Amino acid sequence: MAVSRRPVALALCVFLSLCRAGAQHGPACAKWCPPNSVCVSGTACRCKLGFSPPDKLITSPTGTCDDINECAAPLKVSCGKFADCENTEGSYYCTCSPGYELESGGKNFSNESENTCRGDNFQNCHTAASPRLGLCQSPTHQNTPETVHLCPCPRFFCLLKLVAMSAP
Structure with a gap:
């Protein structure tokens, strides 16, 4: 009894077509995008929010996305009275200065309008x-x-x- 190879070949062809179709759902991404960036296309990446350069496309494998220090000039986030700005990778948060605490008992807050720092x-x-x-x-x-x-x-x-x- 002879085994037909047509169904196997047809199944293999359908499988390979589906694999290729899956790759076409989005643009090809640059495999060299630096840390803290997102792929925009096969030739460009963009830094994530909180990293610089924020609006400029990175088109070279040597490009980098550096942390923006929101607590330093020229940005210098205002946390308000009796509070300090703490920079983190890609963001920041505010804490009450030593000797002060948030009225809510929380540990940190986002900006001056949320500041309820008070001391003894x-x-x-x-x-x-x-x-x-x-x-x-x-x-x-x-x-x-x-x-x-x-x-x-x-x-x-x-x-x-x-x-x-x-x-x-």
Whole structure:
């Protein structure tokens, strides 16, 4: 009984066609793209966000994608008062300066608008009648109907230099 080779040859042909078709789903990529980059085509790569040069195509195997230090000039991210910027590879984060902590108890934050750093010398400040003074809530200084403790309020925090004032 003779075995037909046609089905085997046909199956092999279909398999090879499918393999080639799979490779055509996207552009051919440059195999030499440097670390921290993405392939754009068979001849070009682009650095990922947080690495430079950010908008320029890399067209040579000798090109590199270097970390951008967001904490240094000219970018210099502002983390706000009582906070420091920490550069990481491809990004950054903000932390409270030594002696300060986030009101939430968290460890880091992204930018000045999320800054709630406070130290042992600070308490929450609640807006009072005066734009420069606020009502301080402190466990050691109780506000009573007769006496209200007001204090300077820099950026939503009260220094514990309380001024007792009579209630209006």
